[in-house]
Amino acid sequence: MSRSDQALVAVAELTGDTPSSAHQLGGGDAAAAFEVRLADGGTVFAKTAGDGMPGASAAEAASLTWLAEAGSVPVPAVHGHDDRWLVTDHISTASPTxxxxxxxxxxxxxxxxxxxxxxxxxxxxxxxxxxxxxxxxxxxxxxxxxxxxxxxxxxxxxxxxxxxxxxxxxxxxxxxxxxxxxxxxxxxxxxxxxxxxxxxxxxxxxxxxxxxxxxxxxxxxxxxxxxxxxxxxxxxxxxxxxxxxxxxxxxxxxxxxxxxxxxxxxxxxxxxxxxxxxxxxxxxxxxxxxxxxxx
Structure with missing residues (x-):
C-alpha cells in the first residue's frame, strides 16, 4: 500500500470522515505529510512519524492540545492520532505581514x-x-x-x-x-x-x-x-x-x-x-x- 493510500486509511479510521484523495507535501526530516481532501469538500492534514520514533504522534498531539488550551497563538486542531499517524486541521499558506x-x-x-x-x-x-x-x-x-x-x-x-x-x-x-x-x-x-x-x-x-x-x-x-x-x-x-x-x-x-x-x-x-x-x-x-x- 502506498503512503498516500495509508494516509487515506488513517484519516478514515481516526476521524470517521470519508477521504477522497491525498496529496503528499514537502515536510521536515521527521515525517511524511499529506493534504487529504474529504468527500464533503473539506481538507485535513495527516502526517506519519518517522521509523523508530515511538510515541512521536502522541507527543505532538498532546503538545498541540496543551498549546491550544492557552488560547494565545493559533495551532491546528487535533482530529485524531494513533501510534503512527496524526490528523489535524489543514492551514492554508499566506505571506507574512x-x-x-x-x-x-x-x-x-x-x-x-x-x-x-x-x-x-x-x-x-x-x-x-x-x-x-x-x-x-x-x-x-x-x-x-x-x-x-x-x-x-x-x-x-x-x-x-x-x-x-x-x-x-x-x-x-x-x-x-x-x-x-x-x-x-x-x-x-x-x-x-x-x-x-x-x-x-x-x-x-x-x-x-x-x-x-x-x-x-x-x-x-x-x-x-x-x-x-x-x-x-x-x-x-x-x-x-x-x-x-x-x-x-x-x-x-x-x-x-x-x-x-x-x-x-x-x-x-x-x-x-x-x-x-x-x-x-x-x-x-x-x-x-x-x-x-x-x-
Missing amino acids: KPAAEELGRGLARLHAAGAPAHGAPPPGGPTDAWIGLAPMRNEPALDWPSFYAAHRIEPYLRRAVDSGTLTAQEGEVITQVCTRLDDLAGPAEPPARLHGDLWNGNVHWGEDSTGVRAWLIDPAAHGGHRETDLAMLQLFGCPHLERVLSSYEEAYPLSEGWRDRVGLHQLFPLLVHAVLFGRGFATRAVTAARSALG
Whole structure:
C-alpha cells in the first residue's frame, strides 16, 4: 500500500470522515505529510512519524492540545492520532505581514505566561520520552531551570556529539563549563513557561483564515521551560519581521534585563541537537554559542 493510500486509511479510521484523495507535501526530516481532501469538500492534514520514533504522534498531539488550551497563538486542531499517524486541521499558506508578526509576539507572550507545572514538565498526557525533530528529547520535571537545562537539554546531546567525534573533547569541555556555571549565567529566576519547544522559523506557519493572515504554531515539542529559549530559537534561523515579533512580545511581557546577552545560552540546546543530527557545521556553532554565553 502506498503512503498516500495509508494516509487515506488513517484519516478514515481516526476521524470517521470519508477521504477522497491525498496529496503528499514537502515536510521536515521527521515525517511524511499529506493534504487529504474529504468527500464533503473539506481538507485535513495527516502526517506519519518517522521509523523508530515511538510515541512521536502522541507527543505532538498532546503538545498541540496543551498549546491550544492557552488560547494565545493559533495551532491546528487535533482530529485524531494513533501510534503512527496524526490528523489535524489543514492551514492554508499566506505571506507574512507586519500586523501578523506583531500579533505573534503578543500571542507568544500570552502562551508563555500560561505557565507549566515545572521546568521540564511534559504536556498533560504527553510522554516523558518525546522528540525534537529526529532526536529523542526527555521531559523530566526539575526544581529549577538551570538543573533541567543542564541535565536534559545540554548534556545528552553533548555526550552524543563527543562520542561520535562531531565535537572534540576540548570543545566539549567549553560546553561543560556552561553547565557548571548555569546558575550564574541564567539571569533572574523565571517561573516555568509553556513553551512550543521547537520554535524555529519552519514551525511558524503563516496562514489565512476568516480573520486574515495569522502566524500558526506547528510541529511543537512542548514542555515547561524558560521563555527565553523559545525566543532564542526563533532567532536562530531568522523569522519574517523578527524585530516586530520581539518588540511586541516585550511590550506585552517584558523580558529580564540582559536577555539579548543570553541568546547564545538558549541557542546551545538546538545547536547541539542539530550537531547530533547534521554534523560538524552545527557543532562549531554550538561552541561559539557556548563561548558567547561564558562571556
